[in-house]
Amino acid sequence: MANILVVDDEMGIRELLSEILGDEGHVVTTAENAQQARELRQAGVPDLVLLDIWMPDTDGVTLLKEWQRDGLLTMPVIMMSGHATIDTAVEATRIGALNFLEKPIALQKLLKAVQQGLSHSREAVRPAGYRPAPVAAVVNGAADGLHTPEHAAPVAAYAPALGGEPLHHGTTASTPFGQVADNAANISFDLPLREARDAFERAYFEYHLVRENGSMTRVAERTGLERTHLYRKLKQLGVEPGKLARKNH
Numbered sequence: 266m267a268n269i270l271v272v273d274d275e276m277g278i279r280e281l282l283s284e285i286l287g288d289e290g291h292v293v294t295t296a297e298n299a300q301q302a303r304e305l306r307q308a309g310v311p312d313l314v315l316l317d318i319w320m321p322d323t324d325g326v327t328l329l330k331e332w333q334r335d336g337l338l339t340m341p342v343i344m345m346s347g348h349a350t351i352d353t354a355v356e357a358t359r360i361g362a363l364n365f366l367e368k369p370i371a372l373q374k375l376l377k378a379v380q381q382g383l384s385h386s387r388e389a390v391r392p393a394g395y396r397p398a399p400v401a402a403v404v405n406g407a408a409d410g411l412h413t414p415e416h417a418a419p420v421a422a423y424a425p426a427l428g429g430e431p432l433h434h435g436t437t438a439s440t441p442f443g444q445v446a447d448n449a450a451n452i453s454f455d456l457p458l459r460e461a462r463d464a465f466e467r468a469y470f471e472y473h474l475v476r477e478n479g480s481m482t483r484v485a486e487r488t489g490l491e492r493t494h495l496y497r498k499l500k501q502l503g504v505e506p507g508k509l510a511r512k513n514h
Contacts, residue, residue: 266290266291266292267291267292267312267313267383267386268291268292268294268311268312268313269286269291269292269293269294269311269312269313269314269315269379270293270294270295270296270302270305270306270311270313270314270315271283271286271293271294271295271296271314271315272295272296272297272298272299272301272302272314272315272316272317272320272325272328273295273297273315273317273320273345274297274298274317274319274320274321275317276297278317278345278368279295279297282295282315282375283295285372285375285376285481286379287507288479288480288481288506288507289376289379289480289481289482290478290479290480291379294311298320298321298322298323299320299322299323299324299325299327299328300322300323302314302316302328303328303331306332306337310339310340311340312340312341312383312386313340313341313342313343313379313382313383313386314340314341314342314343315343315345315366315379316328316329316342316343316344316345316362317344317345317346318344318345318346318348318349318353318357319346319347319348319349325344325345325346325357326344326353326356326357326360329342329344329357329360329361329362330360332361333360333361338360338361340386341363341364341382341383341385341386342361342362342363343362343363343364343365343366343378343379343382344357344362344364344365344366345365345366345367345368345370346365346367346368347367347368347369349365349367363381363382363385364378364381364382366378372492372493376482452464452465452468463502466498466502467502467503467504469488470484470488470498470499470502470504471504473487473488474504474506479506479507481495481496481506484506
């Protein structure tokens with residue numbers, strides 16, 4: 266988990282990046298202009314900054330120069346822009362930016378750049394103190410589960426299909442895996458096919474989310490789904506990735 270500061274004047278961009286990075290397990294703080302970014306940087310050192318170039322008060326390149334001049338450019342900074350020229354990107358890199366992302370930002374490029382930035386960040390010694398509040402989970406819905414014990418079939422017996430090992434092995438109802446096992450065990454074979462399938466898929470994705478500690482990237486790889494499809498599927502099923510990740514701590 267890392268502390269990431271997102272600086273962008275567009276609310277939609279801030280919310281999208283917060284959602285994606287929050288689902289990756291990072292703590293995200295946002296600023297809508299350079300002044301807010303200055304204040305947050307004075308309060309502490311983030312592990313990484315995603316900085317937009319074109320902002321209404323002070324542009325990102327100017328802010329980058331300020332941080333360099335004042336000795337505050339002690340964290341990796343990734344610049345973002347939908348209108349910047351190659352010259353602007355080169356200038357930002359010369360000043361000290363680690364990378365440059367062009368909007369609209371492709372998901373894989375974003376995650377790769379963030380991973381590289383954080384790897385670079387860990388090589389340096391950073392002062393402590395930057396502890397922004399966690400971003401709330403964006404995907405909403407209640408993971409109710411379906412309970413018809415009088416007709417429930419022992420679906421947990423088929424749990425190896427959910428990841429190669431029985432869900433109930435070494436778990437109790439008080440653990441996240443135990444709760445997932447209970448949900449799976451209570452799926453009735455007497456349900457209509459659509460409802461039974463949804464209940465199974467809910468237990469399936471809950472298992473993988475707990476197993477991968479809420480990392481949407483790893484769950485997408487495990488389940489063989491595109492990440493955007495995975496987001497839609499979880500929302501449809503009422504599964505909350507952030508809630509399951511917190512339970513696993």
